[in-house]
Amino acid sequence: MLLFTIATMRLMRRTLDTVRRDSPLIVPVASMALALAVVGASLGAIAVTKGVPLWLVTLMAALVFAGGSELLAVGMATSGAAPFAVVLGGLLLNARHLPYGLALGGMLADSGPGGRLFGSHLLVDEAVAFALAESDPHRRRRAYWAAGLTLYAVWAPSVFLGGLLGDGIGDPRALGLDAALPAGLLALVLPALRDRPTLRAVALGSTVAVVLTPVLEEGLPVLCGLFGMVAALPVTTGRSGERPEAGV
Amino acid sequence: MTLGIVVALAAGTYALRVAGPLSRDRLRLPERWRWSLSVASLVLLGAFVATSALYESGSFAGVARVTGVAVGGVLAWRRAPFVVVVLVAAGVTAGMRAVLSTPGM
Numbered sequence: 001m002l003l004f005t006i007a008t009m010r011l012m013r014r015t016l017d018t019v020r021r022d023s024p025l026i027v028p029v030a031s032m033a034l035a036l037a038v039v040g041a042s043l044g045a046i047a048v049t050k051g052v053p054l055w056l057v058t059l060m061a062a063l064v065f066a067g068g069s070e071l072l073a074v075g076m077a078t079s080g081a082a083p084f085a086v087v088l089g090g091l092l093l094n095a096r097h098l099p100y101g102l103a104l105g106g107m108l109a110d111s112g113p114g115g116r117l118f119g120s121h122l123l124v125d126e127a128v129a130f131a132l133a134e135s136d137p138h139r140r141r142r143a144y145w146a147a148g149l150t151l152y153a154v155w156a157p158s159v160f161l162g163g164l165l166g167d168g169i170g171d172p173r174a175l176g177l178d179a180a181l182p183a184g185l186l187a188l189v190l191p192a193l194r195d196r197p198t199l200r201a202v203a204l205g206s207t208v209a210v211v212l213t214p215v216l217e218e219g220l221p222v223l224c225g226l227f228g229m230v231a232a233l234p235v236t237t238g239r240s241g242e243r244p245e246a247g248v
Numbered sequence: 249m250t251l252g253i254v255v256a257l258a259a260g261t262y263a264l265r266v267a268g269p270l271s272r273d274r275l276r277l278p279e280r281w282r283w284s285l286s287v288a289s290l291v292l293l294g295a296f297v298a299t300s301a302l303y304e305s306g307s308f309a310g311v312a313r314v315t316g317v318a319v320g321g322v323l324a325w326r327r328a329p330f331v332v333v334v335l336v337a338a339g340v341t342a343g344m345r346a347v348l349s350t351p352g353m
Contacts, residue, residue, distance in 0.1 A: 027329075027330065027331050028330035028331065031330065031331045031334050031335070032334070035334060035338070047249075051249075052249040053249075056249060056251065056254060057249075059251075059254060060254040060257070060258070063254060063255070063258035064254070064257050064258045064261050065261075066261055069257065069261065073249070073253060073254075073257055074249065075305075077249040077250075077253055078249060083250065083252060083253050083256075086253050086257075087253055087256045087257050087260065090257045090260075090261070091257065091260045091261065091264070094260070094261045094264055095264060096292045096296070097261065097264045097265045098264045098265075098267055098268065099268075099285065099288050099289055099292060100265070100268070100289050100292070101264070101265050101266065101267055101268025101269055102267075102268035102271075102285050102288075103268070103282075103285035103286050103288065103289040104268070104269070104289075105268040105269040105270075105271065105272035106272055106277075106282070108268075108269040108272075109269055109272045116266075116269045116270070117266065119269070120262070120265040120266040120268075120269050120270075121262060121265065121266075123265040125293060125296060128289060128293065129293055132286060132289060132290060132293075173345065174342060174345065174346075175338060175342050176312070176313075176316055176337070176338035176339060176340065176341030176342030176343075176345065177338055178304075178309070178313055178341070179301070179312070179313045179316030179317050179320065179337045179338055179340070179341035180316075180320075180334045180335075180337050180338040180341075181300070182297045182300045182301045182313075182317045182320075182337075183301075183316065183317045183320030183321065183324070183333055183334055183336075183337030183338075184320075184330065184333065184334045184337075185293060185296070185297045186297045186301075186317065186320060186321050186324060186333075187320065187321075187323075187324035187330055187333040187334070188293075188330075189290055189293050189294055189297065190321070190324050190325060192290050193290075197287070198287050198290055201287050201290070201291050202290055202291050202294035202295075203294075205291035205292075205294055205295045206291075206294045206295045206297070206298035206299075207298075208295070209295035209296075209298055209299050210295075210298050210299060210302055210303075213299050213302070213303050213306065214303075214306060214307070218305065218306065221295070221299055222292060222295045222296050222299060223292075225291055225292060225294070225295030226288060226291060226292065228291045228295070229284070229287065229288060229291060232284070232287050
C-alpha cells in the first residue's frame with residue numbers, strides 16, 4: 001500500500017513536471033488554436049452558403065491545411081473561375097511553404113521518416129513561427145510539433161462545425177479575430193528581430209510586400225518580400241577591429 | 249468547386265512543403281546557409297503579417313484591424329504574455345468596429 005502510494009506520488013510529480021516544462025507552450029498554442037478555430041468555422045460557413053458541399057470543404061481542410069488558399073479556392077471556384085486558375089492561385093499563395101520547408105527541413109529530418117512525411121503536412125505559418133521562436137533544437141522541435149498537431153486537430157473539425165451551423169455562426173470580424181492571428185504571429189517573430197541583420201531584412205521585405213499588394217496577384221507580394229534578404233547581407237564597410245576613426 | 253480542385257491543391261501544397269525536408273539528406277548546408285534560410289522564413293512571416301494586417305484580398309483592411317495588430321505588436325515588444333497580445337489585439341479591433349459602426353458616432 002505504502003509502495004503504491006509512493007509510486008503514485010512519483011508518477012504525479014513526474015506528470016506535473018512535464019506539464020510545467022511544457023506549460024510555456026500550452027497557453028500560447030491554445031489561444032492560437034482558438035483563434036484559428038473561429039476562422040475555420042467561418043470558412044466552413046462561407047463555403048456552405050456558397051454551395052460547396054460540407055464533406056468537400058471539410059476534406060479540403062484536412063488535405064490542404066492552409067487557410068488562406070482554402071478561402072481563396074472557395075471564393076474563386078464559386079465565382080466561376082477555371083479550375084486551373086483556382087489551383088494555380090492557391091499554390092501561389094502557398095509557395096512560401098517551400099522556403100519554410102528548407103529552413104525547418106533539418107529539424108523534420110530528425111523526426112524519422114514517418115515524422116518527416118507527416119510533419120511536413122503540418123508546415124503552416126503558425127507552426128513555423130512557434131518553431132522559429134525557439135533557438136534550442138530540442139525545444140524548437142517540440143514547439144513545432146505541439147503547435148502543428150494542435151492546429152491540425154482543430155482546423156478540419158472547426159471547418160466542419162462552421163459548415164453545419166452555416167450563417168448562424170456570425171462574423172468573426174465582430175470579435176476582432178482577423179487582428180488576433182497577425183498579432184499572434186507578430187509576437188512570435190518579434191524576439192528574433194533583436195538581431196540587427198534579421199530586423200533589416202524583415203523590415204525591407206515587409207515594406208516591399210505591402211507596397212506591391214495592391215498591384216500583384218495574391219501570394220506574390222509576400223514572395224517578393226524575399227527581396228528584403230539583401231538587407232541581411234553583411235555590411236562590408238567598417239569591419240570591427242580596424243576602424244581608422246577610432247582614437248582620432 | 250470540385251474534388252479535382254481539392255486534390256490538385258492538396259497535392260501541390262504538400263509537394264511544396266515536403267520538398268525541403270526530403271532534400272535535406274542529399275544537401276548538407278553550411279551554417280551560413282542555414283542561418284539565411286531561417287532569416288528568409290522570418291522575412292516571409294513578417295511580410296505575411298504586414299500584408300494580412302493591412303489588406304483584405306487586395307484592398308485596405310480598415311483602421312480597426314491595423315490598430316488592433318499595432319497595439320498587439322507594441323505589447324509583444326514590451327514582452328507581454330502571448331495570450332494578452334492576442335486577446336488585446338482582438339479586443340481593440342472588435343471595440344473599434346463596435347464604436348465605428350454605432351450610428352451617430
